[in-house]
Amino acid sequence: MWGATLRTTALVCGATLLGACAQNYGNRVAATSDSFRAGGIETAIAAHDKAHEGVKPEDLDLLYFLERGELMRLRKDGLKPSTDAWFKATEKIQVWEEDSRSKLTKSAGELGAALLSESFNRYDGQDYEKVMLSTRLAQNHLMAGRWDDARIEIRRMYERETLIASLREKEVQALKDAAEEKGAKDTEVKLKDIKGYPVEIFDDPEVTGLRNAYQSAASHYLAGFVFEALNEPSLATAGYRQAIELRPDVPMLQKGLEGVATSKRVPAGKTDVLFVIESGSMPARETVKITLPVPIGAGVKLLSTSYPVIRPAKDTFIPTSIKVGDASVPAAMVTSLDAMARRALKDEMPGAVARSMVRMVVSGAAQEALQRNGGAFGSLMSLAVGLTSAATESADTRQWRTLPANISLARAVVPSGALPVSFTTPQGSFRQEVKVDGTYALVVLRPLGNSDLSALVSQPGAGLVAAAPAKPEPAKRNARRASTTVASKGAAKGQ
Template structure:
């Protein structure tokens, strides 16, 4: 029954005043048992704080502990979905008593976070595995959620509850029905995960797999030029000719800003008819306020301007997830209200007014909306992509320069940046592939194993005026830049 909102807010306040390391220590101290240290939400929050502290191996370990919980959830969803849908019954006292399974978009974010960690560690193969699991996880979520509201309706009917036409007087429904929320296809898929999948498949030279990733990103975030160019320019970027002639690094900037939103409980009282009279029962639902953070728009690097494209807004995703969850949540809430009204009625019969007051107080204490949510995630994610010469470059965002230059090299590079509590945090730059130092001479095309030419006989020397034999030209060395990791 503890409030995760209060804990997360305290940790973020510590980060503002004492830095990420102090915030991490405070969060770790909150888990005082082995069970607490194994919980999904604890490890998601811990993994994110470790990532901010550039402790990628420890962050990956925490995320993998969280991922074990999600994999158990996935296995149950595939083999025994009724067990998960039956969790509605566990909410007859309070939503907070349910086992926290994670928001659906958090489950998807988890594999995306793992992939970004792997890139920072230079492990391209494991990053490829993580993005593949993202697609599989989304399919499991889609199938289960199709059954979720139906299960809540059945639960309500079994208790004799009809929630049709119930209105939440005072609930800020505009936060769930604004255009940005309604524009999202669902509450769990995001364009970053799919664009990153396309990018990783492109780096591993699998354009046939990269194209669906870029295409899905466009579907989730239409009319975004950077996403459209990812698909449109794929064939050219992966061509042999392009790679032979490429002299600059293809750089993907992943810029994260702000923090994920909080779920704030909001209380209501509703009248419930019981035994010929009306009982006033407390009921509580979470509210997510829209973000007021200023938008980022541009990035400068190496004297070049890049437009920052907002590809994910976690605040909007969280509100869409809440909107999708609300029908089942309302049904469970009304079901609880009826059950608690019956208890109040019985207590009044047995103990008079004192019993009724006890019932009202118990109802108010236990009726607390579930405020658990992954709070250390960024609020928004922006992407920028373009070519830069290998080497160090001064980077600035919205006119504000980073403290130190960023070094890129290789054929591809990923630069993770986070605007966190008024600070610029630069993650480890990942670099893949090699660049040719100079274009191959036009007169010396590469031979192929498939074609065997007859040797050409040299021309005879003129008899009248022999010429000196020319000195043998030294072959041009194909210098390469060995990928490094900053």
């Protein structure tokens, strides 16, 4: 009797301590995030390295490689280390993919039991993070002129979305059934009934209007654009249509589909450019502690638990147009990663509630048994269990923090060659000169701090160049293969 009780007590205390690393992720990357938001990329990279001092290379987790890939991409000449970091992240995601395929073969009971134990374990990334990893790797390939590799990464994105859809569909009922078997019969607590939880973060129309937490209109439009450039009209049509289905309220998405339908041709000496404007930074995951009534034995105990919360990003600037040369090109926000993060959290909450209820039932039962059967020693042990649970109970705050909050798109056919690109924000005007070549090009723009602008420009791939220059020198040819990553320093308002 006492052996079983003590084992339960040890399990409860141990389980509450397992999440220490996950709970403190926000603190761990605070210096990195602050420097990144201020536009100090080198400082942010140094802070990121310092936060992982002493960690063995084989112990670096998914988030390390996701964040490092993003930081290095914004550094001059950082394309290759960025891609290498994201290849490492892909290896981590592939482990999750194999595990997920295995889960799909399990019975509902086996799957539910596994889900109940998945708290503060290996971080496999949010669903939208997995999809964005493929999207950003595809962009990196385009920056290096590897359009065929971008195509492969886009197909991987499609496969990943299909796996996510299948897995999430099977998990819902399995988790509920498993929780009820463990005595947590009230796992279907509605969010609005959890006193103290800010349910308004889920009521945003941008959140409620999302089909799911992983499909991005920006990603699917990029897919359509790449397939169009590679002269694969049927796949281009599918990509554009998916983007339209995800955001039917954005007219510019329809124009991409119309271009494929009419078999439009890009005039010689001009380039069809897709501009991706990334703004804002992802808000942090935080912890909110909640006290819930939990039925234990013949009575009810008030026990504490914690849930994650994501409050909407404050830096919500969204451009409505950009200036390309002398022309104003309309821009439209097509993907809010901020909203996708909150939708992912909303979808995650039933599982989080089920796991917290099971933990509280086990903890409460252990405390009651100790008090009832252990005398003075049992009362002390019961107090220790309660204090340990209260002190260490905290939500998982891990999240890819260096992603932008919003992604806007603009598209225009412009003269090939160098041209200035600019747009205005509440902080001032950002301006950068970019050089586009070939029939199709991608330009990714991201403001850094209050004055700098990062511009990533794709390089022409095989069969995409409209008119190649005559006999380029070897040094110039090599330079064309490299990423163009530039930042304008101190761009003053009105420049």
